[in-house]
Amino acid sequence: MTSIRDVAREAGVAISTVSKVLNNYPNVSQETKDKVEDAVRKLHFVPNAAASTLSSKQPDRVAVIINSSETSRLRDEINMQYISGAITSARSLGTDVCVLFSYMAESRSLEEMIQYLRTQNIGGIVVCTLDRTQLKLMALIESGTFPTVVIDAPFTGERISSISIDNRQAQYDVASKMIAGTSRRSILYIAGGDEGYVTEDRLNGIRALAREKKLRLMVRNGHFSEKQARTITKKYAPDYDAIVCASDMMAIGAMRELIEMDIFRPVSGFDGLSVMGYAGKQMFTVKQDFSGIAAEAMREEKRLMSGAHGRKIVMPYRLARITYEDVIE
């Protein structure tokens, strides 16, 4: 295996000089820098990650923790975008990522988990979709052991950054757009469960809209479940003009129930899943750039790992009607 040693010999300089060039140290003359870089190219040299992390005891890998529910496979579309966004971004940042699933954290003790992460040379974690059911993960974050970026949860701190879209505004916007130009004056809002941190923000969004436009608002909790959304729709839809849901899957459930009830109500969802293109009528939804969010989370993690203070990052979103034509290929 070609090592930094070979590069040094090839370039006619010392090992430490090669190391300095590789790590962009100042105080290296352009001339030697060129020599080293030529040698690197010539030998197709790539530094050994293990040796690197062992030597500089600064863990540089980032654990990307995915919250994959066994139940809704259709949400895997989101997780996949988180993963690919994080991995691609990490590569361009020169970092390594390690994909983990949140159930792995839940099935072991905090100490074990920390040890495991340490052992893997992990210096920071990115949590994709944190919710209140992830107790161990929460404890891990609060332990302050690793700088952390959480997606979709309102936690910031000295070493914690949060990143998400403006859920309140997005929920407001999508509902507002849906009823714009219509005479619909009452809304059935099917909220997510208390387990989700986004639930409250979205709820505030729809409440603000109702107050502002003087709409009659009924709020029910669908727990992000398509089935429960159907039940709620069946019971309340006849008395309301429009249905606003805190997730696409609930919107799909509502729409299917409406079809079965043979009444029409405009329905909006949240997230922009492809399956929306197959679920019947066109529905409004909030489309998030999950891949971009993960990429940004990765950048933020690097920032934190280099000592920066935690902060809150708000990402853009856009409203969309996902049609079959958008999805088909």
Next chain:
Amino acid sequence: MTSIRDVAREAGVAISTVSKVLNNYPNVSQETKDKVEDAVRKLHFVPNAAASTLSSKQPDRVAVIINSSETSRLRDEINMQYISGAITSARSLGTDVCVLFSYMAESRSLEEMIQYLRTQNIGGIVVCTLDRTQLKLMALIESGTFPTVVIDAPFTGERISSISIDNRQAQYDVASKMIAGTSRRSILYIAGGDEGYVTEDRLNGIRALAREKKLRLMVRNGHFSEKQARTITKKYAPDYDAIVCASDMMAIGAMRELIEMDIFRPVSGFDGLSVMGYAGKQMFTVKQDFSGIAAEAMREEKRLMSGAHGRKIVMPYRLARITYEDVIE
């Protein structure tokens, strides 16, 4: 950070002895073994992966290469199961995995790719869904640099194992089951593209069925595209009794086209995607256990890495009709 050194001190033995216990060497007395294990537990010791791979120059990580097409997000469900199956299985095998996307391989030279993998201490690769468009990846496999397990491609060799279901039989079975008990005597088969290695097997399956049952068979190539499947359906469906598709997305396209044409034909797909539950009528499909396949691939990779000879592994499948009730939660 607690190291093997601390364990040695705590247990009152030498560092090398601890190492031996940790790696299940023979020739260690039960007594010292116990002492060491107690110390390990007491100190919550976990070996440092970087140091380990640096020292024992045997690369032990496995690269899991995902073929994620930007186009069909609904297929991410499959990739996600590959990933979680591989990661979970790896953990229980004591291996580390590194998730990569195939486009990463396509955008760099073979030498670069090999160097990169080496640097990551990767000792084997698992390719999830190899197809003929992945030229660089193919070159990498053929270079013989790493023992490889390919999913869904018929390659075996000294250091290459393949793993997949019996595509031929599965295609035969699902079509056979669909027309069983009916008087349907002619089939429109919408095949996958030549880029997919499974295409030929599935084609042989439907051909065998047609021959055996003396069915009239028309084969068209839909290139795994829902849109193309629609076009084909529109043109040929009126003249055939049933439509058999080499993928779920094509089946969905066919079914939607049929609905638009206002004629009915039984349709079958292949893979068992959740979206099938939303795509209209119940369709037959072949359900694969992608997570289990990835787990098996992982085990096989370990086998190869420890010197075993490549082989072909056939996984079970089952026929299913995915209904909305199966999918909803």
Next chain:
DNA sequence: TTGTATGCGTTATCAG
């Protein structure tokens, strides 16, 4: 600006 020397935590070799 460049080179020398030491250590990171583990494994493996070999002597006891």
Next chain:
DNA sequence: CTGATAACGCATACAA
């Protein structure tokens, strides 16, 4: 069966 010790490839404090 156990212990000392030399690598592994790189980073870094320090010397030149």
